[in-house]
Amino acid sequence: MSEETLGAIAREACTAAGLTDLDVVPIKVSENAIYRLPQSRLVVRIAKPGQRAAAERELLIADWLRRADVPAVEPADILATFVMVRDRPVTFWKELPPHRGGSATEIATALRRLHALHPPRFLSSIDPFVRLEQRIDAAIILPAEDRQWLHQHLDDLRNAWSHRIAGRQWGPIHGDAWEGNVVTADDGTTLFLDLERTSIGPPEWDLTSTAIKHSSFGWIDAQQYTEFVAAYGYDVTNWSGFALLRDIREMRMTCMAAQAAARESSRLAQAQLRVDSLRGRRGQRPWDGWEAIP
Template sequence: MKHEDLEAVARAACSAVGLITSDLEPIKVAENAIYRLPSSAIVVRLANPGQEAAAERELLIAGWLHRSGVPAVEPANLATTFVIQRNHPVSFWKELPEHRGATAPEIARALRALHRLEPAEFLPAIDPFVRLDQRIDAASATSPADRRWLRDHLAELRERWADRTDGMPWGPIHGDAWEGNVVTTIDGPTLFLDLERTSIGPPEWDLTSTAIKRSSFGWITRKQYVGFAEAYGRDVETWSGFPLLRDIREMRMTCMAVQAAGRDSRRAAQAQLRVDSLRGRRGPRPWSGWEAMP
């Protein structure tokens, strides 16, 4: 859907809950479209059609984390914080105060607090391969040979996941814990955003997000990673199951890129670089050139 069409959906959803949209402005329009209403200090989040249950669950998770003493984004103070508008699930959230991306140790401490919680009954089990088939199918700018390889690699990863090595006991995990989704406010608290992937799973899944920033891409230094591991109390890279979680994470990042390249040719070079890395065409890790995609 075009940006102007998504904005029209956001405006209609706001009107449905009694919000004035004269100052509506975009924050990020990507897989999910996010807008803000500065005068109301409210953020409006549009999910894709078919994601109703997940969008409603995010609101439940946010309330549960708040009651459990784990800082996270909070639902807006509205009588209704969730509506369906033109098949898009739309949720309403309190706007955050001034903030920055959390440092590696701050992410580690936030994850340690989350991982200690007793699971809530509404949390689903982790699905590390969610949407990957669809992303490969949508990779229209990727060569048929590379798409076949991606499908074969996905099948291999599923087999390895079925035979995975046990690690820490499963419990609540964020699911996508990096500095874009874990932020520190100007007043000090570090809190979680984007709760779409919050589920029951191996804590190592969250730790791997930071570990691969060093070992796969060279985005952080060894010293920064050691600070993360020490703050959490465990170095996930020393665990025998780490290579599997690393490989799945890299695959998820690659599938997101090839889908994006199918929609926008400006993403094609980054998508191909990622495919080439996974296929062994760019030498051993850490691979250079991987860039965050908006």
């Protein structure tokens, strides 16, 4: 869907929610389109078709975190924080204060606080493989043989997950805890964004996101990872089940890149590099060249 059409949906949603500020400014237009309303200091988030339940659940999660006194993005203080426009679920949020990506230590501290909470009844269990099959199918820009390998690798990971090693007690997890989703405001408050993947699961899942930044990609150095471990109080890489979570996270990142390449051919090189890494064509970890996809 074009940015022009998504912008029109954002304006329709504002009108449906009773807002008069229709000056929508794009922040990010990808799987979920996000717009600012500068005058109202609100954010409009447009989800994909078929994601109504997930969008409503994200508002519930944000409200739960607010009541638990865990800093996170907050629903807007308006009467209707959720509307449907055509087939698109649209939610409204308070604009964030000036912020930056969280450091490894800040992410660890925030996760420790989140993981200590008692989960609410509406939180469902983690699905590590959500939408991966569809992303592989959509990645027609990749060679057919690589797509076939990705499907087989996905089957292998699913089988390994069903026979996984038990770790720490399951509880609330963010689900996608990297510095784009765990940010620190200018006043020093670290808060969670993008609550779409928040669920009940192994706390090791959240810790793996930072661990592989060091062990798989070299995005952070040994000192930064040591500080992360010290702040959280546990090193997930010493756990015997770490390799499986690492492999699943790397697979998710690869499938995301493959889907992005199918939409924008300039990202093909990054997608192919990730596939080649998983297939052993680029040697041992840490792999050079993995870059964040906006």
